[in-house]
Amino acid sequence: MKRSAISALVNPLSTNKTSVYCTSCRFCNVGCGYRVISGAMITPQSPDLPIVKLENGKYVEAVPDFRCPVNSGDYSVRGAFLTETLYNPRGPTSDRLAYPMIRTNGRLLRSSWDDALDHVANRLKSYIQEGGAESVGIYHADWFGGENAFAYMRLAQVLGTRNYDLNGRLCAASGAAGLTRSLGNGSHPWSIDDIDHAEAIVLAGANASATLSVVYDKIYTHAQQGAKLIVVDVRRTLAARNAEKYGVFLQINPGTDVALYNAMAHVLIKENLVDKNYISAHVAGFGDFENHVLSNYQPEMVQRLIGVPADRIRQTAMIIGRSKPALLLSGKGLEHQAHGTDMICSIINLALITGNMGRPGGSYSPLGGHQGSIVNPPLFAGQLGHITIPNRTIFEMLDQIDKGTQKALLCACVQPMVSLPQLNRVKEILSKKLEFLVVTDIYPNETTDLADVVFPAASWGEACFTSTNTDRRARFYELFSPPPGAARPDWVVPTEIGRRMGYASHFPWNTSEEIFDELKRDTPFAGLSYARMRASGASDFQMPVPTSASIGTVRLYVNGKFPTPDKKALLWSLDYKPQPEPPTAEYPFTLVTGRENDLWQSGYTFRRVPEQVARSPHNEMLVNTGDAQRLGIHTGKTIRVRTRRGTIDIIARVTNDVPRGVLFTLWGYPGSPTNILTIDARDRTSQTPSYKACAASVSAL
Amino acid sequence: MHRKSTFHLFIPSRRAASNAGTPSTTSPGNRKIGQSNHKQVSFPTAGSGVDLYQRSLRHRRRKMLWSLSKTSGEYMTLKRRESLIVLGSTAFIASLSPAARALSFEPKDKLKIGTKSQIDRFGIISFSYPGPTHPAQAVKLHDGRIVAYSLLCTHMGCPVSYDAETERYVCPCHQSAYAAWNDATVVQGPAPRPLPNILLEEDQDGNIFAVGISAPVFGSSTTIQQIDEIYAKESKL
Numbered sequence A: 001m002k003r004s005a006i007s008a009l010v011n012p013l014s015t016n017k018t019s020v021y022c023t024s025c026r027f028c029n030v031g032c033g034y035r036v037i038s039g040a041m042i043t044p045q046s047p048d049l050p051i052v053k054l055e056n057g058k059y060v061e062a063v064p065d066f067r068c069p070v071n072s073g074d075y076s077v078r079g080a081f082l083t084e085t086l087y088n089p090r091g092p093t094s095d096r097l098a099y100p101m102i103r104t105n106g107r108l109l110r111s112s113w114d115d116a117l118d119h120v121a122n123r124l125k126s127y128i129q130e131g132g133a134e135s136v137g138i139y140h141a142d143w144f145g146g147e148n149a150f151a152y153m154r155l156a157q158v159l160g161t162r163n164y165d166l167n168g169r170l171c172a173a174s175g176a177a178g179l180t181r182s183l184g185n186g187s188h189p190w191s192i193d194d195i196d197h198a199e200a201i202v203l204a205g206a207n208a209s210a211t212l213s214v215v216y217d218k219i220y221t222h223a224q225q226g227a228k229l230i231v232v233d234v235r236r237t238l239a240a241r242n243a244e245k246y247g248v249f250l251q252i253n254p255g256t257d258v259a260l261y262n263a264m265a266h267v268l269i270k271e272n273l274v275d276k277n278y279i280s281a282h283v284a285g286f287g288d289f290e291n292h293v294l295s296n297y298q299p300e301m302v303q304r305l306i307g308v309p310a311d312r313i314r315q316t317a318m319i320i321g322r323s324k325p326a327l328l329l330s331g332k333g334l335e336h337q338a339h340g341t342d343m344i345c346s347i348i349n350l351a352l353i354t355g356n357m358g359r360p361g362g363s364y365s366p367l368g369g370h371q372g373s374i375v376n377p378p379l380f381a382g383q384l385g386h387i388t389i390p391n392r393t394i395f396e397m398l399d400q401i402d403k404g405t406q407k408a409l410l411c412a413c414v415q416p417m418v419s420l421p422q423l424n425r426v427k428e429i430l431s432k433k434l435e436f437l438v439v440t441d442i443y444p445n446e447t448t449d450l451a452d453v454v455f456p457a458a459s460w461g462e463a464c465f466t467s468t469n470t471d472r473r474a475r476f477y478e479l480f481s482p483p484p485g486a487a488r489p490d491w492v493v494p495t496e497i498g499r500r501m502g503y504a505s506h507f508p509w510n511t512s513e514e515i516f517d518e519l520k521r522d523t524p525f526a527g528l529s530y531a532r533m534r535a536s537g538a539s540d541f542q543m544p545v546p547t548s549a550s551i552g553t554v555r556l557y558v559n560g561k562f563p564t565p566d567k568k569a570l571l572w573s574l575d576y577k578p579q580p581e582p583p584t585a586e587y588p589f590t591l592v593t594g595r596e597n598d599l600w601q602s603g604y605t606f607r608r609v610p611e612q613v614a615r616s617p618h619n620e621m622l623v624n625t626g627d628a629q630r631l632g633i634h635t636g637k638t639i640r641v642r643t644r645r646g647t648i649d650i651i652a653r654v655t656n657d658v659p660r661g662v663l664f665t666l667w668g669y670p671g672s673p674t675n676i677l678t679i680d681a682r683d684r685t686s687q688t689p690s691y692k693a694c695a696a697s698v699s700a701l
Numbered sequence B: 001m002h003r004k005s006t007f008h009l010f011i012p013s014r015r016a017a018s019n020a021g022t023p024s025t026t027s028p029g030n031r032k033i034g035q036s037n038h039k040q041v042s043f044p045t046a047g048s049g050v051d052l053y054q055r056s057l058r059h060r061r062r063k064m065l066w067s068l069s070k071t072s073g074e075y076m077t078l079k080r081r082e083s084l085i086v087l088g089s090t091a092f093i094a095s096l097s098p099a100a101r102a103l104s105f106e107p108k109d110k111l112k113i114g115t116k117s118q119i120d121r122f123g124i125i126s127f128s129y130p131g132p133t134h135p136a137q138a139v140k141l142h143d144g145r146i147v148a149y150s151l152l153c154t155h156m157g158c159p160v161s162y163d164a165e166t167e168r169y170v171c172p173c174h175q176s177a178y179a180a181w182n183d184a185t186v187v188q189g190p191a192p193r194p195l196p197n198i199l200l201e202e203d204q205d206g207n208i209f210a211v212g213i214s215a216p217v218f219g220s221s222t223t224i225q226q227i228d229e230i231y232a233k234e235s236k237l
């Protein structure tokens, strides 16, 4: 009702109605609120954000929402160009996939939805008849809307295949696994407004200014107002520079996080800065943990390993211990690691012994990268979440395909040909070994190039769906723009395939709202509905929202009760473990990968926004000044980087932001396949690959 | 009642008014300083009923030019040939030759901002342009060029300040940084666009005038905040 009142705004210059929609940014895990203004004639509301004209003659502008508690009108350089990522037949997005295609004689040819769906259903049926359900697999994004993910889950369920994985595997799985191990549940415990209450904020392995820009803006503002900013990173990022000004920057050696947090715990215990009352009431395993860190992790013992003097470790630990409350946040630096779950648990230990967990302004949370599907916020990992669903990972699927036991793979909204480590092998398997690849996506890309059937998906603004952001807030995506050609929402593909394979009764829905109503049953967000989210302007519900009277949960564990059998959180006594591929004489460098502000994931929208391309016109390899001098490398020169898995040529940037012996490059820059180099070593618990560290050699060309 | 006031606020009055005013002309003997290439154009505004797509196209063309200048500027250490090879890999800007680099300026009222000797002496002149509430600044760069920009950050309108050492304008709010030596293109932070460039002119007596601007300054159309107040009101109806 509220919304229709808002949409009644009429432009004075035209009799046509101007409509206003509340929606959320399609990109990072902050999930900023936007108001989309659309009409046949609109008045620009902001001088600097782009206005586009859609195929149907309407203009669209997306204005950051001042009333959204997530961003309060703020936005980042990715969100700024949201409207330019909409389908525009006269613009750079004109190559959107618009019709289903079937590969015939080696070429993808346009077909109808019915033909393509029948084709897929028949092929899947025959694979299952021949080799059982295990010959079919599904791999999709967990950020393209809970409704879509739910429909794919249902398909996996009715087909009876365990070959089912989400791309959260490459992202949030270590965070969720670590949280589950320590606290009993994988949900992010914090709330964005904790930033405003914190006295010290720790950013551990998080380049937040580039990845969760609006959260970082808040942190920066708060640091300027007097909060201590502590940044732990291998690279001297913008956040690190600010930390040098407003707190401490610890430039650690790659992969030594467990040793660092154990050493800090040592200092906190020695200096009596732990919260004894909280520990005795709410934390288990303190005795063992105390012995472990006191005897093995005196800062002097590990300072060489970590690469930070013991004094600075002490000083930083004291800041964390004395700041009440202190907020600890971690990024991919702790998750894209071969021992990521351990790293997450070791930083949670700090939050627990200082009694910060659950306090306003004091909490621990992984920040995450992309938004999550509402069906599986790790909240109920036991049922559907990333971790404990009895499934096979994408890596196991690749092995099966390699062995020949799996024949078909359905991909949706994922780019395995860019995002998986050891790309040369992935390419080999997907192009040579896999018999039948079905891809649902919005643009032609490296993966659709290999596909046998391609379905065009409706994307941001072209379909209604829901997701969750870093502080478990429901994000609602409105429909305001027509999809290109015959493109349809992602959930249509599994639904129709399922129906055509004889499981019609399992797919009773006809709209995404009906799917939502089905998937929310018996879940912690049963109180949510499309109507409620629309009426609230899409911003106000943090999970869990159990009943329709509930307005959500600001932060978790406020009462110190954890969802474990004894209601206590667990301290893990962990040891530093070396990287899976330590540097050698032949490969003397550690290659670290990461993100840049304007480049989102594999860059599928980035390539189509000229000002973003202009900001990062090419991928670069950051090389330390000393190393560069020794090897005769100059900024702007092309260099050759080699690992045991492959070689790429890339432009060098000589800088002191990376320490000696470390190389840094972007993870998914379009056309610069960094993952040819990365290693397929994975965390034991979460199976997240070690994107952040492998051994490499570099030479000037 | 509410609706009526809405109508009123929706008219982008300031921008429409400034366009309606007679564009100032440049007297022939005067020398333009600062930006190397320029041409004078007038921006159509949506408020005056001009096709918005044309506006956005124009924006885009200008943006691409900016992009290009930024590209060759930020990587100044790259040799020109190398940087062109790099550019060649991105389809959108490859078709533009560096010679196309130019900014389009909308003529505005001519305003004396100071004298040549003043800027030689202090390095900086602050003034308001194009309106009395729009802070702007002219600076003298290390290479002797004099350039002028609107000081309102294109992100959310905070006033930026000059860092003479790095020749950058830096925003105190969210750390967007603009390269003063390169038409104020964004080199860091959330700002979506360069600071509006101000066209300067010098006469025989060494007086410096501001005569035009390359983009609307922040807040010169209805602001996001104003519009939000309207929504708030509307949704209470």
Ligand code: SF4
Residues within 6 Å of the ligand: A025, A026, A027, A028, A029, A030, A031, A032, A071, A074, A075, A076, A077, A078, A079, A080, A212, A213, A214, A215
């Ligand atoms: S911070 Fe993230 S959610 Fe917000 S505008 Fe930027 S990309 Fe979008």
Ligand code: FES
Residues within 6 Å of the ligand: B153, B154, B155, B156, B157, B158, B171, B172, B173, B174, B175, B176, B189, B190, B191
């Ligand atoms: S207002 Fe300048 S960076 Fe945000």
